[in-house]
Amino acid sequence: MGTKTVDEAGVETGTEAKSDEETTAATKLDVTKADAAAETETEDVLGDGDDAPEAEQGATGVGQGAAAVVSAGLGVVSLTGSWVATVAAARETLVGQLQTSSSASVAKQVKEVYGDAWATTAVVGGLFALAALIVGVVVLVRPAFGAPGKPQAAWIKSVAWAGVSLGVIGLVLAVAKYSDILLGLPSTS
Numbered sequence: 001m002g003t004k005t006v007d008e009a010g011v012e013t014g015t016e017a018k019s020d021e022e023t024t025a026a027t028k029l030d031v032t033k034a035d036a037a038a039e040t041e042t043e044d045v046l047g048d049g050d051d052a053p054e055a056e057q058g059a060t061g062v063g064q065g066a067a068a069v070v071s072a073g074l075g076v077v078s079l080t081g082s083w084v085a086t087v088a089a090a091r092e093t094l095v096g097q098l099q100t101s102s103s104a105s106v107a108k109q110v111k112e113v114y115g116d117a118w119a120t121t122a123v124v125g126g127l128f129a130l131a132a133l134i135v136g137v138v139v140l141v142r143p144a145f146g147a148p149g150k151p152q153a154a155w156i157k158s159v160a161w162a163g164v165s166l167g168v169i170g171l172v173l174a175v176a177k178y179s180d181i182l183l184g185l186p187s188t189s
Helices: 020-046 049-080 083-099 106-145 154-178
Strands: 004-006 012-014
Touching (some): 083 106
């Protein structure tokens, strides 16, 4: 009688001679067990296929989140001003100085040199506010048209609402500046 032992793969080995068929079957069993163990380890490391939709949703969420942040940033710029508005106002001041003669009335000089620059600043601020409003609204309505089954992250909605709010405030202030309701030109009479 021979002795039998069990190796790591669970295959019994012994001193008795085995047929070629038994050896081939045991080898196939070892290979199958090794493949199953490797597949299990791979799934543990990489995760199963069910996580793929979450990765795709994350990619969509990244774009929406970026657009929401852009909307809020444009809203802040509409309230605080931008170098575009500064350059446009300086240009308008220069044009006003060149087109106004020194013999023109004070009211005309103030309007041409300062009033037009103020209106230009209001228009540029209004454009930034309008852009913030449009981008914020697009981010908020995107899930309804793009992927209605995928929920939008709460922070994306919050930032987009902030962009919309800042855009509305910026538009109101731009209209008030342009129409001289807010800080109109001083009286020259």
